[in-house]
Amino acid sequence: MLKTYTYSELSTADLNQLVLRNTDPANAIQETVENIIQAVRTKGDDALLDYAERFDHVKLNQLFLDEEAIQTLAFSIGREQQRALEIAFNNIHKFHQLQLRKEKKVDTMPGVTCWREPRPIERVGLYIPGGTAVLPSTFLMLGIPARIAGCREIVVCSPPQADGKVNGYLAYCAYLLKIKRIYLVGGAQAVAAMAYGTASIPKVDKIFGPGNQFVTKAKTIIQATTSTAIDMPAGPSEVLVIANDTSNPDFVAADLLAQAEHGKDSQAVLVTNSVQLIERVNEALREQLAVLPRAAIAEVAISNSYAMLCGNLLEAMDFSNRYAPEHLIIAVDEWQEITRKIVNAGSVFLGHLTPESAGDYASGTNHTLPTSAFARSYSGVSVDSFIKKITFQHITPEGIENIGNTIEILAELEGLQAHKNAVTIRLEAFSNTDSGK
Ligand SMILES: NC(=O)c1ccc[n+]([C@@H]2O[C@H](COP(=O)([O-])OP(=O)(O)OC[C@H]3O[C@@H](n4cnc5c(N)ncnc54)[C@H](O)[C@@H]3O)[C@@H](O)[C@H]2O)c1
Numbered sequence: 112m113l114k115t116y117t118y119s120e121l122s123t124a125d126l127n128q129l130v131l132r133n134t135d136p137a138n139a140i141q142e143t144v145e146n147i148i149q150a151v152r153t154k155g156d157d158a159l160l161d162y163a164e165r166f167d168h169v170k171l172n173q174l175f176l177d178e179e180a181i182q183t184l185a186f187s188i189g190r191e192q193q194r195a196l197e198i199a200f201n202n203i204h205k206f207h208q209l210q211l212r213k214e215k216k217v218d219t220m221p222g223v224t225c226w227r228e229p230r231p232i233e234r235v236g237l238y239i240p241g242g243t244a245v246l247p248s249t250f251l252m253l254g255i256p257a258r259i260a261g262c263r264e265i266v267v268c269s270p271p272q273a274d275g276k277v278n279g280y281l282a283y284c285a286y287l288l289k290i291k292r293i294y295l296v297g298g299a300q301a302v303a304a305m306a307y308g309t310a311s312i313p314k315v316d317k318i319f320g321p322g323n324q325f326v327t328k329a330k331t332i333i334q335a336t337t338s339t340a341i342d343m344p345a346g347p348s349e350v351l352v353i354a355n356d357t358s359n360p361d362f363v364a365a366d367l368l369a370q371a372e373h374g375k376d377s378q379a380v381l382v383t384n385s386v387q388l389i390e391r392v393n394e395a396l397r398e399q400l401a402v403l404p405r406a407a408i409a410e411v412a413i414s415n416s417y418a419m420l421c422g423n424l425l426e427a428m429d430f431s432n433r434y435a436p437e438h439l440i441i442a443v444d445e446w447q448e449i450t451r452k453i454v455n456a457g458s459v460f461l462g463h464l465t466p467e468s469a470g471d472y473a474s475g476t477n478h479t480l481p482t483s484a485f486a487r488s489y490s491g492v493s494v495d496s497f498i499k500k501i502t503f504q505h506i507t508p509e510g511i512e513n514i515g516n517t518i519e520i521l522a523e524l525e526g527l528q529a530h531k532n533a534v535t536i537r538l539e540a541f542s543n544t545d546s547g548k
Pocket residue numbers: 143162166167239240241242243244246249270296297298299300321322323324325326345346347348373374377437478479480481482
């Protein structure tokens with residue numbers, strides 16, 4: 112089961128190696144993805160149709176589902192599932208709506224007023240994974256903040272299923288989000304299509320959404336080589352659970368497996384000060400894997416995962432901060448005391464009754480989160496991710512009097528005479544006419 116490392120026995124180099132999640136050491140994925148991007152740029156829709164056949168094993172007649180097709184699929188699902196998606200929609204909406212806060216204007220000097228105003232990113236692309244599992248919840252996690260932000264055009268791509276459509280749950284999310292078209296494109300080719308545009312798929316300003324290694328690699332290449340931005344690298348799922356003798360080993364094992372079942376490249380890390388807990392969690396993992404439908408996937412992920420034995424909870428938190436997990440679960444009685452020590456994490460789950468699945472689906476927080484240690488510098492998706500904040504300023508006659516000389520001196524010391532002149536000319540005009548606007 113989980114291989115075990117002892118924190119105090121590891122050198123800094125060993126620790127760095129353990130927290131490094133380089134999923135493409137031979138650069139094989141990089142090469143594949145570069146080729147896909149190039150094919151989409153040169154062959155457009157034809158390349159997308161070819162890739163649907165090659166990777167998704169489906170021959171498509173057209174690259175999208177229209178409003179009527181979406182409506183039919185949406186209402187083919189059960190009432191219980193509709194209700195659950197609606198409750199999730201409402202909770203996610205409630206949590207995200209609060210993120211639209213108006214900022215105050217500030218007078219930095221009398222007559223010099225500065226402020227910021229939000230404007231939605233006009234054209235956004237949402238990628239909804241659909242390879243090993245279709246994730247309608249991801250559609251809500253991306254579509255709701257995009258709608259709250261007020262984005263004008265929302266382009267949605269998801270891999271086609273075997274019947275050449277998307278599943279009904281995804282269609283029901285489109286209905287809730289008032290999205291009238293879904294493009295049947297998956298993987299790196301979807302990212303390339305939204306970055307460059309094709310005859311069918313509009314080019315967008317920013318691409319959002321998680322995905323497998325091909326999707327994540329495509330996003331990072333697009334970010335570096337085009338003017339299309341990305342939300343963040345949100346690749347294979349990860350969880351780090353901090354636990355001790357107060358933890359329930361069955362709950363801990365369940366949380367580790369919940370992320371392990373996402374994909375063979377997922378990682379689940381247990382950090383604890385208790386050897387006994389590691390043994391119990393291993394036992395529980397065996398029991399739960401025996402009845403898990405996706406055991407074949409989860410077992411590979413667990414074999415690439417590990418337990419870290421620490422001296423105490425502070426050391427455990429220190430390791431967690433180095434690892435910067437996408438999801439951090441603190442499954443101990445003393446969670447309140449150590450929460451203050453969190454420096455790096457995408458989303459945090461506190462106590463024994465807060466499974467990570469709550470945030471994946473329905474509590475309200477966003478599940479599109481930075482992976483591969485990017486939680487050191489990125490936040491998860493929020494309404495802010497769909498907005499630009501533009502700065503504004505206005506200077507009155509009193510203001511230019513107050514600040515003018517400072518600007519002149521600073522422009523002079525940088526040797527930028529034209530900058531200085533833009534102020535001097537105004538001060539002179541103002542002093543000549545004794546008027547200003
Ligand atoms: N970090 C987050 O916020 C977050 C959220 C949800 C899901 N996830 C992760 O998203 C991932 C979803 O992955 P998935 O595979 O199920 O779906 P996916 O939609 O990301 O990928 C499926 C596509 O991958 C492409 N593909 C498959 N094999 C290929 C190959 N050999 N060469 C080139 N392209 C190929 C195909 O085009 C296919 O349509 C999982 O790893 C999951 O952990 C992360």
